Structure formats: structure tokens, C-alpha cells
Amino acid sequence: xxxxxxxxxxxxMIYAADICIVLASLAIIxxxxxxxKWGYLWREWLTTVDHKKxxxxxxxxxxxxxxxxxVDALLMRTQLAMPNMTLLNAQHYNEIFTTHGVIMILxxxxxxxxxxxxxxxxLQIGARDVAFPRLNAVSFWLFxxxxxxxxxxxxxxxxxxxxxxxxxxxxxxxxxxxxGNNYYSLALQIxxxxxxxTGVNFVVTILKMRAPGMTLMKMPMFTWSILITSVIIMxxxxxxTIALLLMMFDRLFGTQFFxxxxxxxxxxxxxxxxxxGHPEVYIVILPAFGIYSEIISTFAKKNLxxxxxxVVSMVAISLLSFLVWAHHFYxxxxxxxxxxxxxxxxxxxxxxxxxxxxxxxxxxxxxxIEFTTPMLYALAFIPSFTIGGVTGVMLAIASADYQYxxxxxxxxxxxxxxxxxxxxxxxxxxxxxxxxxxxxxxNERIGKIAFWFIAISFQVAFMPLFFLGLNGMTxxxxxxxxxxxxxxxxxxxxxxAFGLAIGFIFLVYNIYYSFRYSPRDTTGDPWDGRSLEWAxxxxxxEYNFAIIPTVDKLDAFWFAKQDKKSLxxxxxxxxxxxxxxxxxxxxxxxxxxxxxxxxxxxxWIPAIISGVVVLILLAMxxxxxxxxxxxxxxEIVETEQKLRGDNA
Amino acid sequence: MKHDTSLALEYxxxxxxxxxxxxxxFLGAEIVLFSTLFTVFFTLSHRYGNGPTPHELFExxxxxxxxxxLLTSSFTCGLAIHSMRLGLKKPMMTxxxxxxxxxxxxxxxxxxxxxxxxxxxxTIQTSAFLSSLFxxxxxxxxxxxxxxxxxxxxxxxVKKYGIDEATANKSFIFSLYWxxxxxxxxxxxxxxxxxxxx
Numbered sequence: 027x028x029x030x031x032x033x034x035x036x037x038x039m040i041y042a043a044d045i046c047i048v049l050a051s052l053a054i055i056x057x058x059x060x061x062x063k064w065g066y067l068w069r070e071w072l073t074t075v076d077h078k079k080x081x082x083x084x085x086x087x088x089x090x091x092x093x094x095x096x097v098d099a100l101l102m103r104t105q106l107a108m109p110n111m112t113l114l115n116a117q118h119y120n121e122i123f124t125t126h127g128v129i130m131i132l133x134x135x136x137x138x139x140x141x142x143x144x145x146x147x148x149l150q151i152g153a154r155d156v157a158f159p160r161l162n163a164v165s166f167w168l169f170x171x172x173x174x175x176x177x178x179x180x181x182x183x184x185x186x187x188x189x190x191x192x193x194x195x196x197x198x199x200x201x202x203x204x205x206g207n208n209y210y211s212l213a214l215q216i217x218x219x220x221x222x223x224t225g226v227n228f229v230v231t232i233l234k235m236r237a238p239g240m241t242l243m244k245m246p247m248f249t250w251s252i253l254i255t256s257v258i259i260m261x262x263x264x265x266x267t268i269a270l271l272l273m274m275f276d277r278l279f280g281t282q283f284f285x286x287x288x289x290x291x292x293x294x295x296x297x298x299x300x301x302x303g304h305p306e307v308y309i310v311i312l313p314a315f316g317i318y319s320e321i322i323s324t325f326a327k328k329n330l331x332x333x334x335x336x337v338v339s340m341v342a343i344s345l346l347s348f349l350v351w352a353h354h355f356y357x358x359x360x361x362x363x364x365x366x367x368x369x370x371x372x373x374x375x376x377x378x379x380x381x382x383x384x385x386x387x388x389x390x391x392x393x394x395i396e397f398t399t400p401m402l403y404a405l406a407f408i409p410s411f412t413i414g415g416v417t418g419v420m421l422a423i424a425s426a427d428y429q430y431x432x433x434x435x436x437x438x439x440x441x442x443x444x445x446x447x448x449x450x451x452x453x454x455x456x457x458x459x460x461x462x463x464x465x466x467x468x469n470e471r472i473g474k475i476a477f478w479f480i481a482i483s484f485q486v487a488f489m490p491l492f493f494l495g496l497n498g499m500t501x502x503x504x505x506x507x508x509x510x511x512x513x514x515x516x517x518x519x520x521x522x523a524f525g526l527a528i529g530f531i532f533l534v535y536n537i538y539y540s541f542r543y544s545p546r547d548t549t550g551d552p553w554d555g556r557s558l559e560w561a562x563x564x565x566x567x568e569y570n571f572a573i574i575p576t577v578d579k580l581d582a583f584w585f586a587k588q589d590k591k592s593l594x595x596x597x598x599x600x601x602x603x604x605x606x607x608x609x610x611x612x613x614x615x616x617x618x619x620x621x622x623x624x625x626x627x628x629x630w631i632p633a634i635i636s637g638v639v640v641l642i643l644l645a646m647x648x649x650x651x652x653x654x655x656x657x658x659x660x661e662i663v664e665t666e667q668k669l670r671g672d673n674a
Numbered sequence: 675m676k677h678d679t680s681l682a683l684e685y686x687x688x689x690x691x692x693x694x695x696x697x698x699x700f701l702g703a704e705i706v707l708f709s710t711l712f713t714v715f716f717t718l719s720h721r722y723g724n725g726p727t728p729h730e731l732f733e734x735x736x737x738x739x740x741x742x743x744l745l746t747s748s749f750t751c752g753l754a755i756h757s758m759r760l761g762l763k764k765p766m767m768t769x770x771x772x773x774x775x776x777x778x779x780x781x782x783x784x785x786x787x788x789x790x791x792x793x794x795x796x797t798i799q800t801s802a803f804l805s806s807l808f809x810x811x812x813x814x815x816x817x818x819x820x821x822x823x824x825x826x827x828x829x830x831x832v833k834k835y836g837i838d839e840a841t842a843n844k845s846f847i848f849s850l851y852w853x854x855x856x857x858x859x860x861x862x863x864x865x866x867x868x869x870x871x872x
Contacts, residue, residue, distance in 0.1 A: 227696070268710040288800065
């Protein structure tokens, strides 16, 4: 392989990106050396097993990936702003819509949610950490290795270009000869293994580590949503593991799974992909429902309406989510019975979802609503998501789908579900729990400016796509002629996309601004919250709770405040057992990155060596006898006094 | 830390209990993983292309040996855990060693079988049927191989530290894994080989 096949060449934008990558890397290295922060970085972050810090690292990665995926989106929207634009050629456009999809779903939405659940769930259930803190760090570093592997593809070797769903035979070696789809199969595989372990970790955490008295039906709704999500992860992700494995075999070893000859079956890929892919949609939306439930109930100052029906409907959605995958390809020719079944199953999902929407509305009804930034996102979610849901039911009608299939109407539909659903939720959740992590709130004024930019621009960017789709504009077309008449609506959509970008710039600026100027919160409960995470200090000490709270009802913290009681009564501070930090997970992530990279290029000997190193690392872990450490009572008392501001 | 001496040694601390539940859940995910592989196999099992059919390929003798070796190893693995519960280190080690040897024997027969297939011109690239066959068997075989490495590592630890809460917990979890591989093999034996020979 020559160097000009290894590096992507011949595209000015890629050269500019190369320069930016080199400069940014140099800036990070010089900065860390100049400020003598290498040790701090290693001790406090790279080796941490603290669920709060791991959560923060997930969220930072997700914000970076939001930027990457957002730039992809802006490039696409600029290319489509007017007829016959030449900013991107067809190949480049293919690569960009592929990476936009993969990054936004798997490396932005997922880690943002996993980050929030890492920070919040152990606090909400009154635990000191997750069940397997070290495995949690492994999950993060595998996700990060996968994300980095996927991101370097556009400068080294070439990006995948067969769409985020990578349908065969297009994604096969024959029709996509570049290494792009090797990156796809390996990067997703590595981060997917991390996600699977997160699922197992959180099911055990939630089932086994709840505070005394917190029965399942007294858990906060966010924790419920994460329990159900984790179960879906456990059942959906192994399917992706196999699908990606077979894809890798087809591309690297010449097997015949999805080929057109020797008995291969290309539609098998589509089926496997969506058997994972549709539950995946609910993996990113159910936690969002959980976040909105918390926010709406907190800022309406009312308990959540229909708690039991909320739980039942989430369970129903999780079951149905495994029965609808074929609605992604009604047009493949399944026949009437197949299409009919999947059509009805899909429409059935709108029932539990509708139950949830009405529950939120009834929670708002006669509430004393506070219009904080997180609440604004929650309120914008309800009508926008309803549009997404209703158009989803339209798409579910198999016979009508022949008209909408693979048009901009579909693109508009899933952005209406994913942006007000997931993206608004994670932003709202970030604003809501930010003071818990860092000890101060994000500035409300800048937060609201960002909100209005985002909420309005979203409608401007995606509403026109419904009409473009109905007019016949298909998705993934890289340009169009003036005669189609698609020009004006596309221009409006592009303006909306840039408005969204401005909103996100305000959002990031707000984090910087608030770090410098926001007043510090000393109460630990700045929003007058309802669940246990607000019962401890902000920022949360390493051990979360000096004394594990005792709970007797839902929203116990809220009622304790009303009754002027304490959740910690009658218990003394005792020695706390905590896990030790370790560099193992980070090293494992690095080795997995190289293993993936070597496999992408079929460099067998380095790949085998990396694989052996992985086994050695696992063996070293097995032989290690690490019993963690104990925090002594005096130390806890001292920390608690300092956090209360007793002897400042 | 909770420390309940009424429980079996491997369950005694809260962390150990969590580990066992976590591993059961992981096995649930493994069941989904193998179910997917079986589904792929059933979907492609009649798509021979220009390659051989199962009738031309399979020979019952090797498969019966594999089945005998793996099922027996599962039994001896159970005996090893039984000895562990009784606190008998030496029988535990002996049964573990027998388990490992039988596992190694299984792997030996499987590898010989693969070599014969390839000799007969049936490679993973020949047809969709063979791709799915090799992948299903290979994934199971890779699990057995990993199990051998893992089991050996645990045996060394039992030898070094004796039977304590940590090693008992690890051995017990390993036994769950080993029995699981046996269950998968029963499905492979019935639905791949016997059905293929019918």
C-alpha cells in the first residue's frame, strides 16, 4: 500500500482538516505540558472508576461528536441549499451522510445518554457507585476507542460511504472497495461491546443496589427508563455484534453471507441490522422520556401523573420495539401478510407512547409551572415530538409507505423524533443535572437564548423536508436541477440548519460563561428537586452519600422537605469501602483501538499481536487481587463539614 | 460490607453476589448472540451454491466424540464445584484438570474436522451454507478456547491462594460459562449435525 492510498488525498477540505488535527493535537500536548497537567489528567480522569467522572467524560465526548456530526450536517445542507451546487461531489456527499448518521446516533446520542445515566442513576437510587465500577471504565474506553477509530477514517483510508444502515450488496467489498466499511464494522463493534457491558452493569446496579426502602415502584422515572433501556441493550446489541462480525468476515475473509453469488442473501443484512436498529431507536428515546418525566414533575411542582401507567407503557414499548424491524423495508417485497403484521405492530407502539404524552400533559395541568431552561426544552418537546410520532404512524401504513419510502419525508420524520425527543432531552438533562455535577447552574439567560435559537431553527430546518419529500425529493441525493422546484424549500431548511448551529454555539459558550461567572450553589438542591440525587452535596463527594438514605415512598426527598424530616435519621457515619483507580481500562481501550485499526487495513501480524496483548491484559486483571480502599470516618466528617461550608 | 456466612462461599460478599447476577445477565446476552448465529445458519442452511451439502460433508463419528468429550467435561466441572463447596481443594483441582483436558480434546477433534472439510474443498468462502456453518461452529470453538485459557488462569489462582471468597466466586462463574457452552453444543449437535444428516 502506498502512502497516498493510506492518507486521503486530493480534496482541499480534507487537507484543511489534516492541518487542524495536527494543530489541535499539538495544542493539547503543549498545553498539558506547559500547565503541568499530565499527572492530573492521568490520576483524576484517565484512571478513574468514579461513575460521575466517567459520566462527565461520556458527555464531553458526546459534545465533541455533536460538533463533528453537526459540521457534516452543515456541509450537506450547504450542498443542498440551491440547485446544482458543487461544494461536495457525489462520493464526498455519500461519505458525509454516512458519517453524520453513524456519529449522531452511536457516538453522540448514545454516549450522551450513557453519560447522564452514569452521573444520575447511582445518585437517584442512593448508591455509592455502579455495581462494577471498573467494568464501567472499560465500557467508556471501548466506546472512546471505537469513536476515535471511526473519526480518523476520513483522513486515513477513507470514510464509509454506504449509509449509516450500510445495506448490502452496496457495502460489500465488490461495490465498496475502500476500507471505509471496514472502519464501520470494527469501530461499531468495539464501542458496541462497551455498550453491552454498560447494559449489564446498570441492570445489576438498579436491581441490587437501591437504598433501603426503595422498592421498584418507588424508583424515580428516569431510573425506571434506564432499567428498561439496559434490558433492551442486553437483548439488542448481541444482534449487532453478530451482524458486524458477519460484515467483517464478508469484507475481510471473503465469506458469502450477504453476497449475490454462492447462496449469499443481501436482505439478511437488512434484517439483522434492523433487528438491532429498531430497538436502538428506543434505547435512545426511553431515557429521554425518563428525563422529561423528572423535569416536568420538578418544574410543575407536582408528582408525576400516572406513574404506574408510565412504567407499564415503557415495558410495552420495549417489547413492541423487537417486533417492528421490517417496517424499514416494506418495499422489499415481503408480501401482504408480512407487511400487514409489521404495519399493525408499528402502529401499536403509538398507544403506549400516547399514554405517556397524556401523562405529561396531566402532570402539567394545574401545576405551578416554572419556565426554566430545562423546562422550556421539555415543553417544546411535547408538540414537536407529537408531529414526529404522527408522521411515524403515516409511515407505518405499508401501502402508503410506497409513496414516502426513502424520501425527505422520512428524513423529516426521524429528525422530528430524534431531535425533540433525544437531543432536546439530553440538553435539558445537562442543564438540569449540571449543578449536581459542578456545583453551579448554567446561566439561565444565555440558556434561554440558545433554547429559542434551537427550538425555532429546528422547525425551520425540518418542516420543509416533509413537503419536499411529498413532492418527490428522495433522501441521499447529492444535488438536483432547478426544474424540480426543490430550491426554495431547501434554502429555508439550510437557513434553519445554520440557526441550529448558532444555538449550539450559544450552548457551548454558556458552559464557558457559567464556569467563570455563575454563582456557586451551596444547597445541593437548586431546583427544589424531588429525588435522592438532590439530597447530597453539589458537587457530589467521591462516596456520594456519607450516610445511605432510607426511603419509604416515591419522591421521598420532596416529602421529607415538606415534613421537615431527614432521610438520614438514626444512622451514623461509617467507614466507606471504595474501589481503587486503575489504568487498566484505559490501556485496554488503546490496545483495542490498534487492534481495530490493524484489522481495518488487514495487517494481520500487528493485529494478532494486539489480540494477544488484549488476552494478556485480561489475564493480568484476573490475577490482580485489588480489594479497594476504605475512607475513614474522620475523613468523611471533614469532607462533609467542608462541603456544608462549616469551616470555610 | 455485607458478610452473610449462611450463604455458600462464592455468594458471601455483596460484590460477589452482584458478579454472579451480572454473569447470568451476560449469559442472557450470549444466548441472544448464539440465537442470532443459529438464525443466520437456518436462513442460509440450504444455500449450497456450488459447494457440498451437509450429507456429503458431515461424519457422525467425530461429532459423537466431540459431544461425549464436552458433555463429560461439563459433568466433571460440576464435580469440581461440588468439591469446592465441600472445601476439598485437591479433588477440585483434579476435576478441573480433567475438565480442561476434555475441553482440549473437544477442540482437537473440532480442529481435525475443520481441516478435513477444507481438504474436501469446503472452505468458509465456498458457499453461504459453509460460511454460516464455520462461523457458528467457530464462534462456539472460540468460546471453548477462551474458556480453556480462563479456566487455567483460575486453576493457578486456586492453587496459589486456596479456596477463598475470591477464587470460589471466580470458579463458580467459570462453571456457569462452561455449562453454557455445553448447552449451546447440544443445540449445535441436534440442529446442525443431526438435522443435516437426516
